[in-house]
Amino acid sequence: MLKKALTGIFALTLASYANASTTTFTTQNWDFSSNNVSVTGGSSNSQINMSAGGVNVKVTAWSSTGEGACNSGPECGNTFRRDTDPFIERAQLTNYSSGLGAINEDESDNSPNHAIDSRGQNRDEKDFDMVLFSFDEAVELTAINIGWTGGYDSDASILGYQGGTDLGSTPFSGNTKWSDLLNQGWDFRQDSFNIGVGSEAVSSGFESKYWLVGVYNPVFGGSVNHEGNDVFKLRSISTQLTHRTEVPEPATFALLLAGVAAVFRRKTKA
Ligand SMILES: [Ca+2]
Ligand SMILES: [Ca+2]
Numbered sequence: 001m002l003k004k005a006l007t008g009i010f011a012l013t014l015a016s017y018a019n020a021s022t023t024t025f026t027t028q029n030w031d032f033s034s035n036n037v038s039v040t041g042g043s044s045n046s047q048i049n050m051s052a053g054g055v056n057v058k059v060t061a062w063s064s065t066g067e068g069a070c071n072s073g074p075e076c077g078n079t080f081r082r083d084t085d086p087f088i089e090r091a092q093l094t095n096y097s098s099g100l101g102a103i104n105e106d107e108s109d110n111s112p113n114h115a116i117d118s119r120g121q122n123r124d125e126k127d128f129d130m131v132l133f134s135f136d137e138a139v140e141l142t143a144i145n146i147g148w149t150g151g152y153d154s155d156a157s158i159l160g161y162q163g164g165t166d167l168g169s170t171p172f173s174g175n176t177k178w179s180d181l182l183n184q185g186w187d188f189r190q191d192s193f194n195i196g197v198g199s200e201a202v203s204s205g206f207e208s209k210y211w212l213v214g215v216y217n218p219v220f221g222g223s224v225n226h227e228g229n230d231v232f233k234l235r236s237i238s239t240q241l242t243h244r245t246e247v248p249e250p251a252t253f254a255l256l257l258a259g260v261a262a263v264f265r266r267k268t269k270a
């Protein structure tokens with residue numbers, strides 16, 4: 001009798017246990033100002049490594065400066081001379097008191113090309129600078145904060161990676177165009193226009209270990225009307241980490257205790 005009752009109580013407890021879970025969130029603010037963090041490495045392997053709230057990130061810079069036959073895709077066709085340099089190459093990540101910049105292979109360290117920008121070093125050419133954030137855990141990007149625009153246009157494009165593979169130290173293989181990423185596990189998240197100096201919210205509901213934040217690029221699907229002249233330094237980003245844990249509900253323990261007490265009362269009387 002006692003054994004049967006206890007078995008029933010434990011079965012009930014286990015059923016409740018399996019259904020009980022909690023979801024909590026922690027937020028991380030990543031301040032890339034040169035007052036807060038330094039870029040390490042030389043021009044070909046520059047990066048920032050940071051930790052916040054138990055999460056680690058590696059930051060690198062990339063730009064479409066690689067020459068070659070454009071072949072097919074929205075970069076090709078000479079409309080905006082994007083086809084002059086269609087392929088993604090590593091850029092030099094830099095940071096200033098107002099945030100991150102990217103000096104790509106075709107730029108020199110002058111303003112505004114030292115920033116994350118789409119102005120080509122040569123007239124009418126466009127190089128689209130983007131910053132890659134590689135986290136060691138999947139996080140939701142919740143906001144970006146721009147520290148400097150130099151008075152230029154400040155439109156941005158944001159992508160998150162939904163592919164299952166670890167991108168490692170060579171996240172973009174040779175002859176990859178920005179538009180190719182949409183067929184390589186990357187998800188276009190949003191364009192933001194005229195952000196200016198200040199914060200811009202990122203639409204929620206997407207977690208990824210890899211995020212790309214850069215100048216607006218119409219190859220991700222937006223209008224060409226916004227293309228070009230975009231310049232900014234990225235002072236900081238905010239992320240959110242979701243913690244999902246299975247925990248026993250307090251009510252379950254109360255039920256268990258009441259059950260055990262009832263069984264022992266009955267046994268004592270018998
Ligand atoms: Ca080039
Ligand atoms: Ca640049």
Ligand SMILES: [Ca+2]
Pocket residue numbers: 107112113117118119120121127
């Ligand atoms: Ca430029």
Ligand SMILES: [Ca+2]
Pocket residue numbers: 153154155216226227228229230
């Ligand atoms: Ca623009």
